[in-house]
Amino acid sequence: xxxxxxxxxxxxxxxxxxxxxxxxxxxxxxxxxxxxxxxxxxxxxxxxxxxxxxxxxxxxxxxxxxxxxxxxxxxxxxxxxxxxxxxxxxxxxxxxxxxxxxxxxxxxxxxxxxxxxxxxxxxxxxxxxxxxxxxxxxxxxxxxxxxxxxxxxxxxxxxxxxxxxxxxxxxxxxxxxxxxxxxxxxxxxxxxxxxxxxxxxxxxxxxxxxxxxxxxxxxxxxxxxxxxxxxxxxxxxxxxxxxxxxxxxxxxxxxxxxxxxxxxxxxxxxxxxxxxxxxxxxxxxxxxxxxxxxxxxxxxxxxxxxxxxxxxxxxxxxxxxxxxxxxxxxxxxxxxxxxxxxxxxxxxxxxxxxxxxxxxxxxxxxxxxxxxxxxxxxxxxxxxxxxxxxxxxxxxxxxxxxxxxxxxxxxxxxxxxxxxxxxxxxxxxxxxxxxxxxxxxxxxxx
Numbered sequence: 491x492x493x494x495x496x497x498x499x500x501x502x503x504x505x506x507x508x509x510x511x512x513x514x515x516x517x518x519x520x521x522x523x524x525x526x527x528x529x530x531x532x533x534x535x536x537x538x539x540x541x542x543x544x545x546x547x548x549x550x551x552x553x554x555x556x557x558x559x560x561x562x563x564x565x566x567x568x569x570x571x572x573x574x575x576x577x578x579x580x581x582x583x584x585x586x587x588x589x590x591x592x593x594x595x596x597x598x599x600x601x602x603x604x605x606x607x608x609x610x611x612x613x614x615x616x617x618x619x620x621x622x623x624x625x626x627x628x629x630x631x632x633x634x635x636x637x638x639x640x641x642x643x644x645x646x647x648x649x650x651x652x653x654x655x656x657x658x659x660x661x662x663x664x665x666x667x668x669x670x671x672x673x674x675x676x677x678x679x680x681x682x683x684x685x686x687x688x689x690x691x692x693x694x695x696x697x698x699x700x701x702x703x704x705x706x707x708x709x710x711x712x713x714x715x716x717x718x719x720x721x722x723x724x725x726x727x728x729x730x731x732x733x734x735x736x737x738x739x740x741x742x743x744x745x746x747x748x749x750x751x752x753x754x755x756x757x758x759x760x761x762x763x764x765x766x767x768x769x770x771x772x773x774x775x776x777x778x779x780x781x782x783x784x785x786x787x788x789x790x791x792x793x794x795x796x797x798x799x800x801x802x803x804x805x806x807x808x809x810x811x812x813x814x815x816x817x818x819x820x821x822x823x824x825x826x827x828x829x830x831x832x833x834x835x836x837x838x839x840x841x842x843x844x845x846x847x848x849x850x851x852x853x854x855x856x857x858x859x860x861x862x863x864x865x866x867x868x869x870x871x872x873x874x875x876x877x878x879x880x881x882x883x884x885x886x887x888x889x890x891x892x893x894x895x896x897x898x899x900x901x902x903x904x905x906x907x908x909x910x911x912x913x914x915x916x917x918x919x920x921x922x923x924x925x926x927x928x929x930x931x932x933x934x935x936x
Contacts, residue, residue: 504589505596508725512601518717519608523550523615525714529707529766530619531907532700533815537897538623539699539907545618545630552634553611558583561610562603564643569653574644593652595724605721606646613642613670617874619815620678623688624894627902629887636877637677641870645669649862661862662855664734664841665722667778667829668866675822676867678813680875685887687812689894696814701762708766712742715773719780723841730781730841737780738773741792745772748796756800764800767820771799774824779832781841790835795827826863833859 527546531539553561560581567577579585583603592602614634621630648654649661649669656668663669690696698704719738723731749768750760775795776788783791803819806812813819833856836846845851881887888894893901900906 502591502594502596504591504598505725505727508596508727509598509601511726512597512605512721512724515717515721516601516605516608518714519605519612519721520550520714522608522711522714522718523547523612525707525710526612526615526619527707528703529711529770530622530815532703532705532707533619533698533763534622535696536699536907537899540899540903540905541627542618542622544627544903545621545625546615548627548631549611549615549634552631553614553638554607556635556638557603557607557610561638561643562606564639565606565610565646566651569647569651572653572655572658573648575647575651575653592724596727597724602724605724606650609666609670609718610638610642610646613666613674614638614677616671616674616817616821617678617681620682620813620817621685622814623898624685624888626885626887626889629881629885632885633681633877633881633887636881637874640877641677641873642669642673645673645866645870648866656862656865659861660844660855660858662782662832662836662841662844662859663778663829663862664781665719665777667774667825668862671774671777671821671825672829672863672866673870675818675820675825676870677874678817679811679822680871680873681878681887682811682813684875684878684882687810688814689891691812692807698763704766705762708769712769712773715742715777719777723781733840734780736785737776737783737788740785741776741780741788741795742769742772744789744792745769745775745796745799748772748793749800750796752797752800767803767816768796768800771795771820771824774821775799775828775831778825778829779835782832782836782844782846783840784835784837787831787835787837791828791831794831795824798827799824822867826867829859829863830856833857 523546527543530542530546534542563577563580564575567575567580569575586599590599591597592599614637646669648656649663651657716735716738720731720735723734746765746768749764749771753764754760772792772795775791779791780788799820802823803816805819832846833853834846834848836844836851836855837849838845844855846855847853878887889898889901
């Protein structure tokens, strides 16, 4: 009898607290996609604002439907060869009971499914920042569909799915350094190498049209990232989620300071764009590492990411690839930094007892991290470039030169971001340009 009681006590039961916590985290991660849209939308020229917003928003529509139809099954279903998952009971979300628990946890499968859905939505949206000003919206929508199916769903299984090769190897990726940020950054590099540069790259000024919009987007990303990171522990029972929450704040703050310090030394000014970009670089870098490092380690992760990502964004001018909004410099480089630093800074007192080199654990975990980083990077880079080449050779990836110069918003969406026609500008302009009356001329002469 006692044994039966013990066994029953060890069987997970649905936790209302953890379920509610995870629903809130899911909503926070969903908010990151509109936040990203504002962040990117403010960074482009005014004629491309709506297109950047739409390139993020369309991911909410496309990836959600794919996730329900087959994406969740591919990412988290029964493993096949360490490469892909599958569970026919999850096709269309059939066969999932309302109170059926995710294996080993106290939250329903549907809650885990929705939380992971928001990651799947955000990841292809990240790629869009590298392609600003020049990609057909239809081609982008088709790219998202193919990329999510052939790249994101398999890579998510590698990293987080039971049986995935990176998961079984012991690669630590708490919330998406490899599966989200390296994956998206490598994809961005692959696509821009195929579609080429914007007209006027390195010749015409391409400054952000609305830095307040950039700061708003960065703030929404920072806010939503607490759900992204802390929620990835899938509960709040042992303090690891709290550690991740604290480290998210600490690393992001350190990255802002690191980026701004580099910017001041290198360019002589502290810019709002630098502060916003520094925050995102810190968020990216702590994403894989935050459950394994201490708060002091988080400061190191953030500071290193802030400086190295600030340096990396300038590489596009040296090597001639047009990464419009620095997806490669921030997400790819930041993801690599955070993932590799796990192998050096893991304290053994967080999500597991794994220790990095600086804590006496040797280089074993570092080499595992390298395998995960470069495996995902190479796969995403090659497949993404191949998909872009396929679309470019069939329907065409780029808008025409005339449409790119005139503005992709009008060409692809038949709208503009700002309409001043009803603000009295026309009347005021006409009055200002009208010839002065004789009396007024005399006053001027006087």
